Amino acid sequence: MFLTISATGTPERPATDLGYLLHKHPDNAQTFSTSYGTAHVLYPEASAERCTAALLLEVDAVALVRRGKGKGRGGAPDAALAQYVNDRPYAASSLLAVALSAVFSSAMKGQCNARPELPARPLPLRVEVPALPARGGADLVRALFEPLGWTVTVEAVALDAEFPGWGDSRYVRLVLESERLTLSEALRHLYVLLPVLDDAKHYWVSSDEVDKLLRAGDGWLPDHPEQKLITSRYLSRRWSLTREAMERLELVRLAEADDSAVEEIDNAVAEETEADSEDAAEPEEKSVSLAVQRRDAILAALHASGAARVLDLGCGQGQLVQALLKDTRFTEIVGVDVSMRALTVASRRLKLDRMGERQAERVKLMQGSLAYTDNRLKGYDAAVLSEVIEHLDLPRLPALEYAVFGSARPKTVLVTTPNVEYNVRWETLPAGHSRHGDHRFEWTREEFRAWAERVAGRHGYGVEFTPVGPDDPEVGPPTQMATFTMSAKEEKAA
Structure with a gap:
């Protein structure tokens, strides 16, 4: 089976950047072993104007039979001959999707150490799949890909060109074109939708497939009009x-609520102002906005911790990332957000496409959900959750706690969140209202302290509390910050 990915370019942005993104040099033909055969990566053309990478997968049909996975659709027993005579070696399926993930894993994750600015840059892309099983026909192919920003050309393959009366087969030739998608997005679309169109998998679908689906579907599946069909087919129609998966996708969708203003929440404010949504209710006489005071408090705490490699979890439009970049003490800065739109704005704010090479090596933007563990977040000195936790439903907080404190385990974690007791000081904020419509809760100082101490004790951290903004003697500060520090015993064990 065969798939090609092409990019066009200019002398300033050559198409051969595709080789950096795929981590495969255009001058070399490379071979990779897979569980069911051999994958070859080669470049039929590679120039500044146009570059094409081809993935050729040679499937070992005998290996499929020996493992009991060559028995036809869904692995169900068919005629004995179907074990040996089937379309698995020739038509795009879950075999090709798994090969894409294995051979282009870094590209799919949006990682490029050599050119860190490239993964976030949309490319003029063309993807061609010559033989694709499409259970649902051309209409379904369009319904799956067009909402994702692809221009779709789909041609049915006749059963036999010499006998047109026999009609069309279930196979199509697919061409996808787009100028506004990143390579990572394109690969994740293919990884999920190729087996969905085939409506069969070559391996047993277990519970870990839900995590794979949500990782690959981050940023597009929660709002896809065919979400239910995609989810059902990808998981081989296993109802449980x-x-x-549908329940978890709904939680992700809710977490992205109010995204019409590009995550117009406390840590993702409109680009033209330094103040966030809660600062609009702040007394006018304040000369320094709360957003600025909060960032200053975070920077001071990071300096005190000695951190050099920092995660900004829920980075929004990148205001904190931008502030961190101005300080050379921070050698690596990673911004993570669930919203691709927010990351796009952050990329523009930081001018990643025009950033010098040395500066670009210090910063990376990644899409990810804090509700799931992510190995990319391990090994950092510090992590910041600035005005993030209040945007999660309370039942989801334990998932975030484990993802940050139990899995990623940075040496220092900074968490800021509104102090609900201070709300009475804002005359323009109606009684009983949150500072932002997407806030799922706002804690008192006592509630925040109880949560932070519980999390610290559970995961081997100490915790201290710092007021941010004017510390009112009656109701406390407008923002409260907890600094979690890993205990010496835990740090040594790590």
Whole structure:
């Protein structure tokens, strides 16, 4: 089976940047072993104007039979001959999707150490799949890909060109074109939708497939009009797994609520102002906005911790990332957000496409959900959750706690969140209202302290509390910050 990915370019942005993104040099033909055969990566053309990478997967049909996975659709027993005579070696399926993930894993994750600015840059892309099983026909192919920003050309393959009366087969030739998608997005679309169109997988679908689906579907699946069909087919119509995935997708969708203003929340404010949504209710006489005071407090705490490699979790439009970049003490800065739109704005704010090479090596923007563990976040000195936790439903907080404190385990974690007791000081904020419509809760100082101490004790951290903004003697500060520091015993064990 065969798939090509092409990019066009200019002398300033050559198409051969595709080789950096795929981590495969255009001058070399490379071979990779897979569980069911051999994958070859080669470049039929590679120039500044146009570059094409081809993935050729040679499937070992005998290996499929020996493992009991060559028995036809969904692995169900068919005629004995179907074990040996089937479309698995020739038509795009879950075999090709798994090969894409294995061979281009870094590209799919949006990682490029050599050119860190490239993964976030949209490319003029063309993807061609000559033989794709499409259970649902051309209409379904368009319904799956067009909402994602692809221009779709789909041609049905006749059963036999010499006998047109026999009609069309279930196979199509697919061409996808787009100028506004990143390579990572394109690969994740293919990884999920190729087996969805085939409506069969070559391996047993277990519970870990839900996590794979949500990782690959980050940023596009929660709002896809065919979400239910995609989820059901990807999980081989296993109802229990489909229900779990749909519930988790709904939680992600809710977490992205109010995204019409590009995450117009406390840590993702409109680009033209330094103040966030809660600062609009701040007394006018304040000369320094609360947003600025909060960033200053975070920077001071990071300096005190001695951190050099920092995560900004829920980075929004990148205001804190921008402030960190101005300080050379921070050698690596990673911004993570669930919203691709917010990351796009952050990329523009930081001018990643025009940033010098040395500066670009210090910063990276990644899409990710804090509700799931992510190995990319391990090994950092510090992590910041600035005005993030209040945007999660309370039942989801334990997932975030484990992802940050139990899995990523930075040496220092800074968490800021509104102090609800201070709300009475803002005359323009109606009684009983939150500072922002997307806030799922706002804690008192006592509630925040109880949560932070519980989390610290559970995961081997100490915690201290710092007021941010004017510390009112009656109601406390407008923002409260907790600084979690890993205990010496835990740090040594890590």
